[in-house]
Amino acid sequence: MFAAGWYFWGGNRAEGQKTAYLAEAVTRGQIEDTITAVGKLNAVRSVNVGAQVSGQLISVKVKIGDHVKENQLVAEIDPTPSEKRVESAQAQIDNLYAQLQSKQAQLKLKELNAARQKTLLASRGVSQSTVDQANAELAMAEADVKALKAQIRQQEAQLDSYKVDLGYTNIYSPMTGTVVDQSAKEGETLNAVQSxxxxxxxxDLSTMTVEAQVSEADISRLKIGMPVYFTLLGQPHKKFRGTLRQIKPTPQTENNVVLYNALFDVPNPDGELMINMSAQVYFVIGEADNVLLVPVSALIRKNEGTSDDDDKASYSVKVVKDDGSLEIRPVEVGVKNRVQAEIKSGLREGEKVVVTSASSTADGDGKSGPRGPRPGGPFF
Structure with missing residues (x-):
């Protein structure tokens, strides 16, 4: 809230000049120094629930806006092709086990034959070549058994893969949240070969993330953990508060303007915050309540080598005394924005400080001097 202004007239007889001062009273109130930005709301966490196998989508069990729980069944793909592949793989495994049983019987026979030939060789009943032949046939039988066992392991792995695909025909929600979009409809054929x-x-709409775009001129003033709030277009007077948690290091450039994305989270227990809402964001650099305030135009910077934002900068103000004369008084400045400044010491509430002044030549009689407020009362 701005204070009323008063015009005061003062002069210098020697120089024949008179000066009009626009002054405002020192008030008490609240002040904050903020960096403003425009942002968008999004869910703090979201996931696209997709199909991992190809097939016809025969059922979607939820609709947009429904609340779902983790591991809840949300859709089904026709399981018939996957069931047939499982059945076929199982039949091939059964066939391989039958072949393995036959090969194992042959292996047993080869083992007995090799042992017999070895015994006969000791009594000179057979030649060495006959024994070697029996040993070779035994080794071949052992290799056949090993090969069949490897085929069975391979086919069992393929069967497990088909069973997994069969399980994928039932689609479950990986998280608790709200259905915000539906990309496929019942009856559509889904192709999951490439993606x-x-x-x-x-x-998850219980907590929302605001992503605000901050110009490169202001980004250096932001600090992780600083307070921040925003308002909505439909609720300009309600403040939603949070804490800055991340500044993305890679900027975006729009129309040659470099913008950095600053993120913070806000709770959304009532669900009034929705995805893609526009937010007017305020990053709070400093704030104070129930303090003395003056217009920033009343400040006179004493340290010429410092900037207005420098903590070492010192200021003074011109105070209008009761007789209309001016007194330059040093003040300690606290929180300051583009409009007002907090005065920590040096002024009292109700005192008037000069915000603008203008000089002109005195009247012909040369009379000038301090005078009280101009008739007509306060100037607004």
Missing amino acids: APTVITVA
């Missing part, structure tokens, strides 16, 4: 087609999107 996983999205069926629905689930988002």
Whole structure:
């Protein structure tokens, strides 16, 4: 709130000049120094729930806006092709086990034959070549058994893969949240060969993330953990508060303007915050309540080598005394924005400080001097 202004007239007889002063009273109130930005709301966490196998989508069990729990069944793909592949793989395994049983019987026979030939060789009943032949046939039988066992392991792994694919025909939500989008409809054929087609999107709307775009001129003033709040277009007077948690290091450039994305989270227990809402964001550099305030135009910077934002900068103000004369008084400045400044010491509430002044030549009689407030009362 701005204070009323008063015009005061003072002069210098020697120089024949008179000066009009626009002064404002020192008030008490609240002040904050902020950096403003525009942002968008999004869910703090969201996931696209897709199909991992190809097939016809025969059922979608949820709709947009529904609340789902983790591991809840949300859609089904026709399981018939996957069931047939499982059945075929199981039949091939059964066939391989039958072949293995036959090969193991032959291996047993070869083992007995090799042992017999070895015994006969000791009694000179057979030649060495006959024994060697029996040993070779035994080794071949052992190799056949090993090969069949390897085929069985391979086929069992393939069967497990088919069973997994069969399980993928039932699609479950990976998280608790709200269905915010549905990309596929019942009856559509989904092709999951190259990528996983999205069926629905689930988002956790209990906490929202605001992503604000901050100019490169202001980004150095932001600090992780600083307070921040925003308002909505539909609720300009309600403040949603949070804490800055991240500044993305890679900027975006729009129309040659470099913008950095600053993120913070806000709770959304009532669900009034929605995805893609526009937010007017305020990063709070400093704030104070129930303090003395003056217009920033009343400050006179004493340290010429420092900037207005420098903590070492010192200031003074011109105070209008009761007789209309001016007194330059040093003040200690606290929080300061583009409009007002907090005065920590040096002024009292109700005192008037000069915000603008203008000089002109005195009247012909040369009379000038301090005078009280101009008739007509306060100037607004």
